[in-house]
Amino acid sequence: MKNRVLVTGGAGFIGSHICEMYIEEGYEVLCVDNLSSGKVDNICLLLAEERFTFVEADIKDSAKMMAIFESFRPNIINHHAAQKSVVSSIEDPIYDLNINLGGLLVLLRCIQKFPIEKFIYVSSGGALSKVIEGTEKSKESDTPQLLSPYAITKYAGEKYLDIYASTYGFEYTVLRYANIYGPRQIPDGECGVVPIFVNNILANKPSVLMTYADMPKGCTRDYVYVGDVVEANRLVSEKAVNTVLNIGTGDEIAILDIYNTILDVFEKKCYDYGGRATCRRC
Ligand SMILES: NC(=O)c1ccc[n+]([C@@H]2O[C@H](COP(=O)([O-])OP(=O)(O)OC[C@H]3O[C@@H](n4cnc5c(N)ncnc54)[C@H](O)[C@@H]3O)[C@@H](O)[C@H]2O)c1
Known part of the structure; x- marks a missing residue:
C-alpha cells in the first residue's frame, strides 16, 4: 500500500480523473464530494475498487470532515473541490468565499489534529494572470492580478497553505491550472x-x-488536456515542491x-x- 489520499471534489470533471490515477498508482483513495456539480457517474467504475471509497459530504461541514480525517487518516490531501466560475463568484461572492476559502480552512483545521505529509492545492493560472495588452505574453513571474472574487479566494488559499505548511510541518504544491479540457467536462461556464x-x-x-x-x-487561451494535468498531480504526489507551479502548454490558441x-x-x-x-x- 502506497499512501492514503483524500481527494476533495473527486466526483467532478478533473477530480474523477485524479482518483483514477491514484487507484492505478496503488494508493488508497477516499473521495469527498457534495455532488453540487460532480456526478456519481464520473466515478462509477471506481466504486467497484476495494481501495476506493466515496463519501458524499460538504467540505464546509467541519464535524463531518473531522470524522473523515479521524477514521481515514490521510497522508496526502488533493484538494479539487471548489466553485469554479469567475462569473458566479461576482454574482455571489459569499458562496464563493464559503467554499473556496472556508472549505480549505476546514481542511487546514483537520490537519492540525490529524497531521498529513503532503497537500496539493488547485489554483487558477487564468484567473490570476494579468490582462494582456497587444502581443504581450503572460509570464510566471507576473504578480498575480486579483480581478474577481474567485481570483481572490484562490490566491488567499495559496497563502493560507504556505503559512500552515510551515507551521504544521507538511509539504505542499500549488498547481495553477490553465484551461483544462477532456472527457467528462461539463459543457458550461467559462472553461467549457x-x-x-x-x-x-x-x-x-x-x-x-x-x-x-x-x-x-x-x-485566445492556453488549453491543456486533462491527462497532462493528471500527470502533474501524479508527479507532485511523489515529490512536493513547496511552491506554485503553472500547468499549461505555453501555447495561445484562438x-x-x-x-x-x-x-x-x-x-x-x-x-x-x-x-x-x-x-x-x-
Ligand atoms: N476546469 C478548468 O479549466 C479549471 C481551470 C483552473 C482551475 N480549475 C480548478 O480545478 C478544480 C476542479 O475543477 P473542475 O473543472 O473539475 O470542476 P467540477 O465542478 O467538475 O469539480 C468540482 C467538484 O467539487 C465538488 N464540490 C464543490 N463544492 C463542494 C463542497 N462544498 N464540498 C464537496 N465537494 C464540492 C463538485 O461537486 C465537483 O465534483 C477546481 O478547484 C477549479 O477551480 C479548473
Missing part, C-alpha cells in the same frame, strides 16, 4: 468551450463565437481554431448542418 462546441457540432447546431477587431479569431479543429475531428464542415460558426464582431 470544448464540450460546448462538440455537443453543438454533433447535434448539427451552430455555435456563436465572439470576435474582436484586434482578435479576428476570437479570444477560439475559432478550436472550433475548426473539432469540425475536422468529426469530419464535418460548417455547411453540413446548414448553420455555421457565426462570428459576431464586437
